[in-house]
Amino acid sequence: MDLTLYFFPGACSRVTMTALEGTGVRYRDRLVNIRADEQKSADYARVNPKGKVPALAIDGRIMTENVAILVFLDRLFPTAGLLPHDSDPVSDIAPLSDLLWCSSTLHPAMRQIRAPDKYTVGDPADVKADGMRKFAAECARIAAGVDGRWWYGERWSIVDVYLFWLCNVAQKGGFPLADYPAITDHAARVRQLAPLQRALERERAGAEAHGLTDIVY
Ligand SMILES: N[C@@H](CCC(=O)N[C@@H](CS)C(=O)NCC(=O)O)C(=O)O
Incomplete structure (x- = not known):
């Protein structure tokens, strides 16, 4: 499965990224520069017309909304323990x-x-x-x-x-x-x-690559 997370360092996509890290799955990430209003660009509108992060591309299909993505990842990787389950x-x-x-x-x-x-x-x-x-x-x-x-x-x-x-x-x-x-x-x-620390590292790497030096973690 090919996964790409659209994110911005410090945004609510941090939660989704931590979930992805918690599953251990391999995924690509793509920083959407909210500071430069990239989320409102025509290019990003083709990814997520809502103009928000996170968005997760799954084999080219887009899923939006943190809650939906978190529940999806929990279902896809039930042994990762992202959420508890009960027979009731x-x-x-x-x-x-x-x-x-x-x-x-x-x-x-x-x-x-x-x-x-x-x-x-x-x-x-x-x-x-x-x-x-x-x-x-x-x-x-x-x-x-x-x-x-x-x-x-x-x-x-x-x-x-x-x-x-x-x-x-x-x-x-x-x-x-x-x-x-x-x-x-x-x-x-x-x-x-550990999954949060890995997500923060990934956010930092993305921020650095985009010259975003003043993100507070
Ligand atoms: N209901 C959405 C909210 C997403 C959201 O508000 N994302 C913010 C970052 S935390 C965003 O993309 N803001 C850019 C903007 O509003 O222009 C979710 O939970 O995924």
Whole structure:
């Protein structure tokens, strides 16, 4: 199977790249320079008309949306343990609920913090304050779920990496993550995961090749 991941260093494609690294599969990567608006180019529109990363090309067919790609990789590589499974159908769907919470609730709140100007033509300060409130409202749940444990208990899953990425970017946007020691402790553990470290190395190599020297990891 021929796989190519379209990504940008530090973007939510980091979660997908970590999942790919977790499976051990060979794949190509292609940096889409969001700083230069390459995601809006006609060339990239032929790859992903939504103008976003990540996108995964699978034998020339394109799959978009983090959650879809993560579930696809989990199904394709069931022994990689990206997500937990259960013989009870209700429990088995719980990780999908968590991934959708990450992409549809946490990601937009975090983006209001990190890039409030993208949400308004007026004063971004109110948008940012609203994002701060929304993200803080979710942090008690995140902190309780990762306090001295992985999100699903004894083994890490891709949900841990998604939560790490969301909290890390919120912090870069000024969110006071240090108020949640359980989350910062979890972040330190996630940073040690070999698949994430490999993804960061790959991001760094791509950034360097494109002369992007100020990416914060
Ligand atoms: N719902 C999409 C969101 C993807 C997304 O927002 N990607 C951002 C990077 S984190 C992006 O490509 N932004 C470029 C832009 O909005 O122009 C997913 O979860 O895959």
